[in-house]
Amino acid sequence: MSKSNYEVKVGLAEMLKGGVIMDVMNPEQARIAEDAGAVAVMALERIPALIREEGGISRMSDPEMIKDIQKEVSIPVMAKVRIGHFAEAQILEALEVDFIDESEVLTPADEHNHVWKHDFKVPFVCGCRDLGEALRRIGEGAAMIRTKGEAGSGNIVEAVRHMRKVISQIKELTTMGNDELMAQAKELGAPFSLVQQVSKLGKLPVPNFAAGGIATPADASLMMQLGAETVFVGSGIFMSEDPSSRANAIVEAVTYFDDAEKLASISHGLKKAMEGLDIAKIPEEERLQERGW
Amino acid sequence: MNIGILALQGDVEKHGHVLSDLGLEYIFVRYPDELNEVNGLIIPGGESTTLTKLMNKSHFHKPIKKFAEKNPILGTCAGMIMMSKNVNHPLVDPLGIIDVDVDRNAYGRQVHSFVDKLSVRLNGDSKTIAATFIRAPKITKIGKNVEILAEFNNEPCAVKQGQHIALSFHPELNNITLFHKAVFCNKGSINKQESSHAA
Numbered sequence: 001m002s003k004s005n006y007e008v009k010v011g012l013a014e015m016l017k018g019g020v021i022m023d024v025m026n027p028e029q030a031r032i033a034e035d036a037g038a039v040a041v042m043a044l045e046r047i048p049a050l051i052r053e054e055g056g057i058s059r060m061s062d063p064e065m066i067k068d069i070q071k072e073v074s075i076p077v078m079a080k081v082r083i084g085h086f087a088e089a090q091i092l093e094a095l096e097v098d099f100i101d102e103s104e105v106l107t108p109a110d111e112h113n114h115v116w117k118h119d120f121k122v123p124f125v126c127g128c129r130d131l132g133e134a135l136r137r138i139g140e141g142a143a144m145i146r147t148k149g150e151a152g153s154g155n156i157v158e159a160v161r162h163m164r165k166v167i168s169q170i171k172e173l174t175t176m177g178n179d180e181l182m183a184q185a186k187e188l189g190a191p192f193s194l195v196q197q198v199s200k201l202g203k204l205p206v207p208n209f210a211a212g213g214i215a216t217p218a219d220a221s222l223m224m225q226l227g228a229e230t231v232f233v234g235s236g237i238f239m240s241e242d243p244s245s246r247a248n249a250i251v252e253a254v255t256y257f258d259d260a261e262k263l264a265s266i267s268h269g270l271k272k273a274m275e276g277l278d279i280a281k282i283p284e285e286e287r288l289q290e291r292g293w
Numbered sequence: 294m295n296i297g298i299l300a301l302q303g304d305v306e307k308h309g310h311v312l313s314d315l316g317l318e319y320i321f322v323r324y325p326d327e328l329n330e331v332n333g334l335i336i337p338g339g340e341s342t343t344l345t346k347l348m349n350k351s352h353f354h355k356p357i358k359k360f361a362e363k364n365p366i367l368g369t370c371a372g373m374i375m376m377s378k379n380v381n382h383p384l385v386d387p388l389g390i391i392d393v394d395v396d397r398n399a400y401g402r403q404v405h406s407f408v409d410k411l412s413v414r415l416n417g418d419s420k421t422i423a424a425t426f427i428r429a430p431k432i433t434k435i436g437k438n439v440e441i442l443a444e445f446n447n448e449p450c451a452v453k454q455g456q457h458i459a460l461s462f463h464p465e466l467n468n469i470t471l472f473h474k475a476v477f478c479n480k481g482s483i484n485k486q487e488s489s490h491a492a
Contacts, residue, residue, distance in 0.1 A: 008406045011427045011466050014304040015338045015370070034384065037346035039302060039339065074382055074397060075340050076428065098403040098428070121404045248346075255301050255323060255347055 009123030009143035012076070012098065013207040016040060016144075016230050020220070020251050021209075023047045023234040026065070027072035029243070036247035040076040040098065042232070043069045048105050048152025048288070049235035049274065058106040060088040063095055070096075078125070083292050084110025086119075093122045099144070100124045102137075104291035105151045105234075112293070117141030127211065129162045129289060131169035132188035135198070138206055139191040145204055147228070148289040149212015152235050154276030156219045158289060159212045163226045166208070173199040212289070215240070215273045217253030217266050224257035239274035246270055296477055297322040297331035301347040303339020303371060307465040311473050325356040333365050333477045336372030338427070338463055341397060342384040344375055354388060361390045365456035367476040373459035374430050381433075391454045392436025395461075399431035411462070413443045413451060415475055422469050424450070424462040431461065 019039025024030040025047060033041045045061045046054065060081050070077050076098035081088040083102055088109075092100050102115050104127055117124040118141035126137035127148035134145045147166070149159030169188070176184060176199060185195040197205050210228035214220055215236035223231055233250055240246045249266045256262040284290065298308050300321035312319045312335075322328060334357070336344075348354060360366075368376040368391075377387045379394040387395075400406070411424040424445070432449045435441070442458070443451035450461040451472075458476050465473075 007466065008408060008425060008427060009403075011304075011425055011463060012403050012406065014307060014466065015340070015427060017304060017306070017339075018300070018302040019340065019343055034342060037343045039343050074384075075342060076403065093404065096402040096404050123403065251343065251346065252350060 005121065006118070006141070006143070010206050012123055013125070013144035016076070016209075017207055018254060019230050020247075020254055021078065021230065021232045022237055022247060023232070024069065025238065027068045029238055030069045030073045030077075032244050033237075033247060034073040034075050036244060037251035038075060038247065039230070040078055041069065041073060042078045042080065042101060042234075043097075044080055044105075047235045047238060049154070049239050050152075051105060052152045052277075052286070058082075060085070060092065060106070063091065066092075066095055066097060080106050081115070082106040083108040084113050084115060086115045089115050089120060089122075089124075093120055097122060102126050102142075104148055104288045108291050114140055114292070117143075125209070127289075127292060128166065130165045130188075131173075131198070132190045133292070134166055134204060134208075135188065135190035135194040138194055138204070142206065144207050144209060146209040146211040146232055148292070149210070149214075150279055150282070151212045151288050152277075153213050153279060153282065154215045154236060154239070154274040155279055156213045156215070156222065157279055159210055159214065159223060160226065162212075162289075163210055163223060163228060166204075167227045170198055170203060174202045214250075215276065216270075217249045217263055220250050220253045221257040221263055224254060230254070236274055241271035246273070294318070294333060294477055295320065295331050296333045296335065297328060298335045298337060299372075301339075301351070301353075302343045303337040304463070304465065305337050307463075308335045308337050308369075308473075311465050311468065311470055312477075314468065315470055315474055315478060317473075317477060323351070325351060325353055328356050328360045331364075334360060334367075335473075336366065336368040336375050337465070338370035338372060341371040341374040341380070342382070344371055345384060345386045348375075349386065354386070358388055358390070361388070361457065365458075365476045366390060367457070367472060368459045369463050369465060370427065370429060370461060373461055376457065376459045378436075379434075391452060391457055391459050392439050393432045393452060393459070394434035395430045396433050397430050398428045400426055400429045403428055408467075409445065411443050411445060411450070413471070415442055415471065420471065422464070422471070423467045424464070425466045426450075426462045429461045
């Protein structure tokens, strides 16, 4: 595909900056999200917290459900495919979703390969835990990167770990001379040209968003202050006691992420956040972030 | 001249790069009183439903309308939607700074977003540029005091009224400086400096 096509894909990611992308399971939730000021919704049949609870294979959502959500809202509608499942991606492209999340939240379809995203007209977002993983996904054509965090946990600790890791590895690259970059590319397992580019830019060549465990306005602020450019909120909104006011609050918290006084008033009286899980108590084989390579 | 970029949500950063290329100083505006510190404003691309929500919460409508009486504003995509008079969506509350009606996402969803060549007439000069349309809006009705700067498929996509310009595409994504220059650099025609950015 042409360079201009890739730029159009990254362009939409640029437009989503400073916003909140919300997981929704039906048109009613999508309506709440758009009314609250979400910049996009992620249509999925089960939010990560429910996937955790119920188990079983998680697949791409039912096209009918995606269409109903597209009819309900005017903001971009995203949907997830299983890692490596390019046929699901082809179907989502035919449905004209605005962004595809090749996501570890669903059960992987391929244990070695991710989707070759350059083949698609629709842009992709992919999760990462470190810079190498981010650059491998960008090499495959991802137009946006997000931290994996630990989806459905309501626990921010993993998203923080992943964002800090990516940012510190980027900083490290900027201090390196040309003679060190090839060895570093090998170390990271990342395409050399992208390593060079990041070393020069001091940031990822595509927008860098946060996801996985964001449940409060303070969580959103924390991720923005650590360097995220937008946040995804998965289970955090619709597993809370009052989704609408929480959604409104998180939208405002992302814009005013560094204004503690404003955050204090935004966070006031939000009722109960989602329950949340201690990562140490999630057995390693059940951690979604381990999926993808 | 100090320019403000409305930084509630959207592609704020890319506009900053264009202003830097032109040697202009800028600040990010997130509170209405920051409008007092600038003498020009950019309303960037983003989601107009989100922008409306955040502008309402922070009481931006009146101060921006007042600001527009004396100072120039440039809006791109969602920025144009916010500058328009009427929008085809109940969640969007436009400012009525430019006398046009606008349809959101009128070119379709993201798979229909595109880059194409566009011929621009500005201050008696003409240039061809690359224009990026992303889930772009269309102008459906246009007031008699509004000047058309460019058309795509015979439909207006760049307009000027008084000192304000509104675009349904994103010059900031292609490092095109001519619109920013026309709005913020005192009525100069498109000069030679532009040719390096033209497609």
